Amino acid sequence: MAGAGQGDTTVPGGGPPLDLRRKPRLAETIIQGFLFLCGAISILTTLGIVLVLGRESLLFFANEEVDLLKFFGGTEWQPAIGRFGIWPLVTATFMASLIAMAVALPMGLCIAIYLSEYAGHRARSILKPILEVLAGIPTVVYGYFALTFMTPLLRVIFGRDLVEIYNTASAGIVIGILVIPLVSSMSEDALSAVPNSLRQASYGLGATRLETAVRIVVPAALSGVAAAFIVAISRAIGETMIVAIAAGAGPNFTFSPFRAAETMTGHIVRISGGDLSYDSIDYNSIFAIGLLLFLITLSLNILSQWIVRRFREEYE
Amino acid sequence: MALRSQQPVAQRAAGLMPSRAISHKQVKVRQRRGHIWAVIFQLALFSGIIALGALLYNIVNQSFGYVAIINEIDPAELAVDGVPLNELPKDTLTRILETNISKGLMRRYENDMPFTERSRENVHELILERVVEPQVAATWSLADSIFARTRVFEEAKEKYPDSHVYFRSWLTTNFVSKAQSSEPLRAGVRTAIFGSLWVVAITILFSFPIGVGAAIYLEEYAHKERFLNRLIQTNINNLAGVPSIIYGMLGLAIFVRMLEVFTSGSFLDGGGDTTANGRTIISAGLTLGLLILPLIIINGQEAIRAVPHSLRQAGFGLGATHWQVIWHHVLPGAMPGVLTGTILAVSRAIGETAPLIVVGASTFIAVDPNGPFSKFTVLPIQIYQWTSRPQDEFRNLAAAAILVLLILLLSLNASAVLLRNRFNRNQANA
Numbered sequence: 001m002a003g004a005g006q007g008d009t010t011v012p013g014g015g016p017p018l019d020l021r022r023k024p025r026l027a028e029t030i031i032q033g034f035l036f037l038c039g040a041i042s043i044l045t046t047l048g049i050v051l052v053l054g055r056e057s058l059l060f061f062a063n064e065e066v067d068l069l070k071f072f073g074g075t076e077w078q079p080a081i082g083r084f085g086i087w088p089l090v091t092a093t094f095m096a097s098l099i100a101m102a103v104a105l106p107m108g109l110c111i112a113i114y115l116s117e118y119a120g121h122r123a124r125s126i127l128k129p130i131l132e133v134l135a136g137i138p139t140v141v142y143g144y145f146a147l148t149f150m151t152p153l154l155r156v157i158f159g160r161d162l163v164e165i166y167n168t169a170s171a172g173i174v175i176g177i178l179v180i181p182l183v184s185s186m187s188e189d190a191l192s193a194v195p196n197s198l199r200q201a202s203y204g205l206g207a208t209r210l211e212t213a214v215r216i217v218v219p220a221a222l223s224g225v226a227a228a229f230i231v232a233i234s235r236a237i238g239e240t241m242i243v244a245i246a247a248g249a250g251p252n253f254t255f256s257p258f259r260a261a262e263t264m265t266g267h268i269v270r271i272s273g274g275d276l277s278y279d280s281i282d283y284n285s286i287f288a289i290g291l292l293l294f295l296i297t298l299s300l301n302i303l304s305q306w307i308v309r310r311f312r313e314e315y316e
Numbered sequence: 317m318a319l320r321s322q323q324p325v326a327q328r329a330a331g332l333m334p335s336r337a338i339s340h341k342q343v344k345v346r347q348r349r350g351h352i353w354a355v356i357f358q359l360a361l362f363s364g365i366i367a368l369g370a371l372l373y374n375i376v377n378q379s380f381g382y383v384a385i386i387n388e389i390d391p392a393e394l395a396v397d398g399v400p401l402n403e404l405p406k407d408t409l410t411r412i413l414e415t416n417i418s419k420g421l422m423r424r425y426e427n428d429m430p431f432t433e434r435s436r437e438n439v440h441e442l443i444l445e446r447v448v449e450p451q452v453a454a455t456w457s458l459a460d461s462i463f464a465r466t467r468v469f470e471e472a473k474e475k476y477p478d479s480h481v482y483f484r485s486w487l488t489t490n491f492v493s494k495a496q497s498s499e500p501l502r503a504g505v506r507t508a509i510f511g512s513l514w515v516v517a518i519t520i521l522f523s524f525p526i527g528v529g530a531a532i533y534l535e536e537y538a539h540k541e542r543f544l545n546r547l548i549q550t551n552i553n554n555l556a557g558v559p560s561i562i563y564g565m566l567g568l569a570i571f572v573r574m575l576e577v578f579t580s581g582s583f584l585d586g587g588g589d590t591t592a593n594g595r596t597i598i599s600a601g602l603t604l605g606l607l608i609l610p611l612i613i614i615n616g617q618e619a620i621r622a623v624p625h626s627l628r629q630a631g632f633g634l635g636a637t638h639w640q641v642i643w644h645h646v647l648p649g650a651m652p653g654v655l656t657g658t659i660l661a662v663s664r665a666i667g668e669t670a671p672l673i674v675v676g677a678s679t680f681i682a683v684d685p686n687g688p689f690s691k692f693t694v695l696p697i698q699i700y701q702w703t704s705r706p707q708d709e710f711r712n713l714a715a716a717a718i719l720v721l722l723i724l725l726l727s728l729n730a731s732a733v734l735l736r737n738r739f740n741r742n743q744a745n746a
Contacts, residue, residue: 043547052565052570113357145370238558
């Protein structure tokens with residue numbers, strides 16, 4: 001970053017040396033303070049999220065109906081009769097995400113390899129915007145697509161008896177389609193950043209284009225590709241509208257992708273969409289689920305950033 | 317895996333190189349493998365495009381098509397002296413309405429707006445609504461309506477003998493200009509569109525100045541070595557990855573509950589809708605504002621970083637203060653990039669559904685929002701509600717609403733692309 005390495009006497013962004021500003025101007029200081037506050041709002045947002053989720057979750061766990069052990073060990077989520085076991089929601093979430101990843105990771109990586117190693121300049125300039133369109137479509141539209149297109153398709157393929165109207169498979173596949181552009185564009189950025197000299201060396205040794213792509217370029221960009229995968233998983237876990245529409249309403253402890261099951265996000269939406277009274281255990285419970293969701297996605301995001309930092313191959 | 321053509325050096329030295337024929341074969345195998353995978357990579361790309369195509373096809377397919385309508389009273393029966401209903405003058409229409417509906421209902425309409433002031437179209441509409449009472453019996457998709465027309469008519473005749481079938485576009489000017497209604501034939505998205513516009517206006521007013529301010533601070537003022545600034549930067553990157561529904565819960569706890577006095581408008585002394593309880597447009601707008609803030613900041617930083625240093629140095633060289641350089645030189649150069657990023661972030665906000673459900677969008681609203689403190693519904697929520705209804709006709713409505721939403725987003729994105737292109741051209745000229 002410019003200005004960062006020039007020592008202490010310069011201001012980042014190429015500002016004048018500090019000692020020239022003998023008389024600090026009041027207006028300048030005020031402006032700088034205001035701009036700092038703008039930046040600090042992001043910290044406040046994070047603090048707000050942590051405090052809100054933490055406080056309401058504490059209220060939830062302080063409730064005598066709730067047992068921390070049963071929360072993490074129970075396989076039944078029935079707030080009406082005081083059963084708060086998180087597992088049905090977690091398994092549904094992970095099943096939908098797993099199916100999504102089975103679709104998005106191979107497809108996204110293949111598309112990234114094609115765009116970065118095979119496609120010509122013109123093809124790329126046409127194809128990339130199309131994928132961007134796919135990324136710009138609101139998730140509620142994908143939810144509609146899952147319910148009115150993917151589910152009937154699955155029911156035709158696997159039979160109406162096997163596939164329920166609401167099921168995690170259809171939601172998972174469509175989440176996969178949703179995150180393909182994310183995987184492909186992040187991976188493609190990583191692949192394109194690999195210096196051309198590596199490719200030329202590989203061709204020089206007689207490798208084919210495929211061998212160069214798969215054994216030289218992808219390993220060289222592995223940290224970026226892995227980061228893309230992890231961000232995609234985090235995105236799939238946090239995805240809400242598709243599962244709220246297509247995966248079903250009502251927690252269900254099942255491992256069958258063709259049965260209805262409610263994910264963590266789907267449950268939050270359904271509970272808060274109804275008439276929710278504050279200070280009820282339902283209200284507090286969605287914050288406990290939200291806290292778990294936040295922690296999972298946050299740790300995945302931090303993991304992906306760490307991978308990029310730790311395993312990045314530097315080529316000069 | 318080791319290539320089969322690569323033999324250990326010792327073997328080669330001993331004259332054990334594979335014969336020409338064998339190595340030729342291996343090269344062919346490798347080449348064939350390369351071709352197969354090239355096709356697979358291409359197939360992956362095309363299936364992505366096919367998915368996009370299927371999505372659009374599915375929506376268009378549901379937005380148009382034949383419907384079978386059953387009328388309570390056939391409009392032909394209401395014709396007077398052979399003049400069809402839709403050509404009758406207002407007086408006759410009023411008389412028809414009077415004879416066919418209850419006195420109480422008639423009085424209510426008179427109270428809402430006297431019949432002398434109502435237009436002919438309005439009375440005609442009331443007759444359709446209250447006397448003819450059309451009900452959707454069945455709907456067909458566009459594909460069926462085009463390729464299986466005869467089957468559609470046979471099916472309609474068999475199942476609904478007293479229905480009449482006609483081709484209906486669910487996306488009409490009426491659909492865009494009418495308010496929400498529980499009758500699918502008369503439902504529209506006007507309130508939802510106004511709701512979306514109000515919410516997005518608040519979102520922009522909140523997040524654009526703050527986002528750009530934060531971007532300026534991080535790029536122009538912040539010492540990157542300081543812990544606090546590094547924390548802000550890392551934090552922004554992490555916030556961009558937080559699921560949107562978490563922001564909804566933040567908005568619910570902070571804007572709807574904690575700041576209810578402000579967000580419900582009650583501090584303005586009756587300025588707002590007292591039944592909204594903080595579940596208002598301003599709460600929704602601020603929630604979405606927090607949601608897109610990281611995107612605006614990150615895009616803004618990139619745009620500011622792209623402004624050449626020579627501009628700043630020239631400014632400083634002429635004795636300008638830091639802020640003067642930023643305001644007169646850096647910001648104008650960065651503005652197209654900042655705006656492009658903002659438009660993309662805003663189009664994300666327009667499509668967001670989950671946080672607004674959590675914040676508490678109202679389920680049914682038939683009146684336009686009249687300010688930041690009124691209850692609201694937005695287009696995506698309208699789509700969600702129609703999609704969750706089991707009846708086919710609501711799915712058709714949802715598809716039409718999706719088309720409206722996509723057209724809105726497409727025009728926004730197109731303006732972003734135009735902006736970017738213009739920016740690039742200006743740069744090339746400079």
